[in-house]
Amino acid sequence: MAAPLLAPVVVPVTLVPRTALDALSGPPQRFLASAWPWRSLAYLLAGVVPGLAFAAVLVPVRTVGGLLAVPLSLVAAAVLLAPVARFERWRLRLADRQPVRGLPDGWWPGWREAGHTLVALVALWWVDLLVAAAAICGPVVLVLSPVVQPTAPEGEATLGETFVGSAVGLLLVPVAAYTISAWAGARAAMARATLVPQEAEMREIARSRARLVDAFEAERRRIERDLHDGAQQRLVALSMKLGLAGLDLPPGSPAALRLDEARELAGQALAELRELIRGVHPQVLADRGLPAAVRDVAGRSPVPAQVDVVLDRRLPERVEAAAYYVACEALANVAKHSGAGSCAVRGRLRRGRLVLEIGDDGRGGADPGRGTGLTGLADRVAAVGGTLAVESPYGGPTTVRAEIPCEW
Numbered sequence: 001m002a003a004p005l006l007a008p009v010v011v012p013v014t015l016v017p018r019t020a021l022d023a024l025s026g027p028p029q030r031f032l033a034s035a036w037p038w039r040s041l042a043y044l045l046a047g048v049v050p051g052l053a054f055a056a057v058l059v060p061v062r063t064v065g066g067l068l069a070v071p072l073s074l075v076a077a078a079v080l081l082a083p084v085a086r087f088e089r090w091r092l093r094l095a096d097r098q099p100v101r102g103l104p105d106g107w108w109p110g111w112r113e114a115g116h117t118l119v120a121l122v123a124l125w126w127v128d129l130l131v132a133a134a135a136i137c138g139p140v141v142l143v144l145s146p147v148v149q150p151t152a153p154e155g156e157a158t159l160g161e162t163f164v165g166s167a168v169g170l171l172l173v174p175v176a177a178y179t180i181s182a183w184a185g186a187r188a189a190m191a192r193a194t195l196v197p198q199e200a201e202m203r204e205i206a207r208s209r210a211r212l213v214d215a216f217e218a219e220r221r222r223i224e225r226d227l228h229d230g231a232q233q234r235l236v237a238l239s240m241k242l243g244l245a246g247l248d249l250p251p252g253s254p255a256a257l258r259l260d261e262a263r264e265l266a267g268q269a270l271a272e273l274r275e276l277i278r279g280v281h282p283q284v285l286a287d288r289g290l291p292a293a294v295r296d297v298a299g300r301s302p303v304p305a306q307v308d309v310v311l312d313r314r315l316p317e318r319v320e321a322a323a324y325y326v327a328c329e330a331l332a333n334v335a336k337h338s339g340a341g342s343c344a345v346r347g348r349l350r351r352g353r354l355v356l357e358i359g360d361d362g363r364g365g366a367d368p369g370r371g372t373g374l375t376g377l378a379d380r381v382a383a384v385g386g387t388l389a390v391e392s393p394y395g396g397p398t399t400v401r402a403e404i405p406c407e408w
Contacts, residue, residue, distance in 0.1 A: 017036065018097050020043075021188075043091055044180060054080055057080065081114055088117055089195060095188035120191075128187065136176060140169070143173075144169075145165040246260060297324075298331060303334050304341075304343070305343045306342070308344065308345065312349065323356050334360045355403050356401070357399060359398065363394070366392035377402075384405075387403050
């Protein structure tokens with residue numbers, strides 16, 4: 001009796017908010033029960049600290065008066081600029097979990113960060129204080145209205161009004177939490193955009209993507225090694241044992257025929273496994289580099305292919321792997337979709353970039369949106385910082401051009 005099918009178990013995945021704005025987009029009950037309203041309030045109140053320090057420094061400066069007041073105020077702001085910039089980066093962690101590294105230019109902030117710090121020092125801390133005070137004081141006063149508001153001698157109505165005010169104050173507490181978190185999230189987003197320019201974030205994304213590609217290639221080579229040293233050797237041993245067993249049987253007997261069929265199936269499985277290993281990570285690519293690997297795949301192409309890949313050095317592994325799979329997929333598309341009679345693969349190094357072109361004389365009309373594998377190729381090339389361009393007018397010819405930067 002067959003075992004009953006088990007219903008799939010769906011495990012809900014909860015994403016941890018990175019910023020106060022991310023937390024605001026979640027369910028209200030989850031947001032109000034989290035620490036984000038308190039973190040946001042701490043973020044706003046922490047901004048008051050450098051503002052009060054600046055005001056305390058300005059008090060003796062203002063007593064001087066005259067023409068020296070303005071330059072002395074600027075000197076005081078310049079002295080406080082570096083420590084306040086560090087403080088701004090530290091308190092950003094209250095409203096944004098993603099860390100921000102230290103000052104990029106040593107102990108002195110850059111121009112963008114200095115401008116943001118100066119504005120926060122002079123004006124923004126007032127806004128932070130006013131938002132926090134307005135959001136907190138209103139509900140607190142209403143909640144405490146039975147205590148702080150005297151009741152009329154005759155009046156149950158006045159007493160009832162105070163309790164109604166308390167109820168309204170309790171209802172305004174979630175509104176205050178949302179108001180504080182919204183402003184703190186907006187302030188943190190503005191601070192991050194200033195402290196961490198978009199170019200730096202894009203560079204970090206590119207580096208993380210390159211690390212993922214390296215990890216993927218290492219795992220793929222491990223799988224190839226395991227298949228080569230494990231399953232392939234066992235299939236070879238199985239074929240040999242089947243052949244030896246067939247020698248002990250009379251030729252043409254039913255058992256001998258079945259052994260021959262089993263040996264043929266084992267040979268087919270071994271051939272398919274070798275093709276799979278070659279597709280995972282070809283040994284010729286690891287041993288002899290990209291030109292030899294491209295010549296190998298072009299030699300197995302159904303469409304005659306000319307290879308002109310000349311490189312004066314070995315490329316980084318992820319660059320070689322990406323270029324190899326561009327050549328493989330492009331040649332496979334030529335054989336499947338183009339109707340071409342011939343094709344050519346050309347590769348050169350130009351100003352630190354590998355330029356690989358695959359052209360054919362087919363009917364053209366290649367469209368990445370029609371599932372020809374070009375979209376996956378573009379993603380693979382983009383993962384190593386390169387670009388992929390396809391020129392394929394109807395009637396042909398088609399040219400696939402990949403440019404991949406090389407790191408030495």
